[in-house]
Amino acid sequence: MKRIGGYLFQGTSWLLSRAPHFILYGIADITYIFLFYIIGYRKKIVYQNLKNSFPEKTDQEIKSIRKKFFHHLSDIFIENIALIEMKPERIRKMVEFKNQEIFNNLYQQGKSIVGVTSHYGNWEILITLPLFTPHTTLGVYKPLNNKFFDREFYKMRAKFGEVLVTMKDAYRTVLQFNQKNKLTILGLISDQRPPKRSSNYWTTFLNQETPVFLGPEKIAKKLNAAVIYTHVDKIKRGKYLLNTTLLFEETRNCKTNEITETHLRLLEKYIQEKPEYWLWSHKRWKHKRDPEIPIH
Numbered sequence: 001m002k003r004i005g006g007y008l009f010q011g012t013s014w015l016l017s018r019a020p021h022f023i024l025y026g027i028a029d030i031t032y033i034f035l036f037y038i039i040g041y042r043k044k045i046v047y048q049n050l051k052n053s054f055p056e057k058t059d060q061e062i063k064s065i066r067k068k069f070f071h072h073l074s075d076i077f078i079e080n081i082a083l084i085e086m087k088p089e090r091i092r093k094m095v096e097f098k099n100q101e102i103f104n105n106l107y108q109q110g111k112s113i114v115g116v117t118s119h120y121g122n123w124e125i126l127i128t129l130p131l132f133t134p135h136t137t138l139g140v141y142k143p144l145n146n147k148f149f150d151r152e153f154y155k156m157r158a159k160f161g162e163v164l165v166t167m168k169d170a171y172r173t174v175l176q177f178n179q180k181n182k183l184t185i186l187g188l189i190s191d192q193r194p195p196k197r198s199s200n201y202w203t204t205f206l207n208q209e210t211p212v213f214l215g216p217e218k219i220a221k222k223l224n225a226a227v228i229y230t231h232v233d234k235i236k237r238g239k240y241l242l243n244t245t246l247l248f249e250e251t252r253n254c255k256t257n258e259i260t261e262t263h264l265r266l267l268e269k270y271i272q273e274k275p276e277y278w279l280w281s282h283k284r285w286k287h288k289r290d291p292e293i294p295i296h
Contacts, residue, residue, distance in 0.1 A: 024079075028074045088160065112183045113183075114187065114223045117232065119233065138162070178223070194211050228246055
């Protein structure tokens with residue numbers, strides 16, 4: 001049965017990857033109806049996350065953002081199934097890149113990069129990053145428990161030459177490349193919820209006490225790497241703008257938590273501008289701060 005299910009998934013991905021735009025997003029519209037109206041996927045979680053993040057908004061405004069979010073969630077759900085079997089030339093047409101010269105300038109200076117991004121827009125479209133930078137692109141990923149799906153999404157994420165590494169191997173892998181005089185960009189998604197046992201840095205984010213990963217800052221300072229933030233903005237259905245901002249060119253002498261607060265505030269600004277494109281269905285605020293841990 002698992003093998004049959006795998007063949008069905010691969011067939012579905014192939015069909016979606018070849019489907020015209022109007023059919024692909026017509027299926028996404030049907031998916032929206034199913035997620036929102038029939039099974040009500042995490043509707044209460046999304047509502048509460050939005051309500052806590054935007055206390056100044058009316059209930060009607062919150063529910064309007066929630067609907068827009070579920071439309072977007074349905075889009076990226078269908079897109080990501082299609083991306084597995086989608087031809088590279090079609091994927092490239094989904095992406096525009098802004099400020100590509102940042103990568104070229106840093107490469108010419110001999111600087112490796114820690115690249116920060118978030119669960120905004122369709123972050124999977126960052127598989128195209130190797131097309132826009134001369135650096136060797138290292139993408140941190142968490143292996144899936146299901147071996148079939150892990151293999152399929154691994155294949156998708158490596159489609160343009162990205163080297164995939166687990167979080168525990170990320171720093172060691174960067175050092176190995178540096179020893180070979182190969183400049184790298186290490187891509188990290190910064191807005192995930194840290195495990196409770198390692199939630200040692202708390203700050204106020206979107207009006208709530210929030211634990212934050214310190215990985216990007218720690219790695220950047222150890223390597224004196226530049227830090228960039230790449231924002232995946234949704235221009236329209238099936239079209240994304242990758243907008244890169246140089247946050248720090250030198251990091252070794254940055255103040256403690258300066259890098260973390262800088263990329264976090266930039267993400268917060270983007271979410272406040274277009275909240276419907278962030279991943280509100282994630283249980284981001286599941287853990288509560290221990291009173292003994294200070295909030296920054």
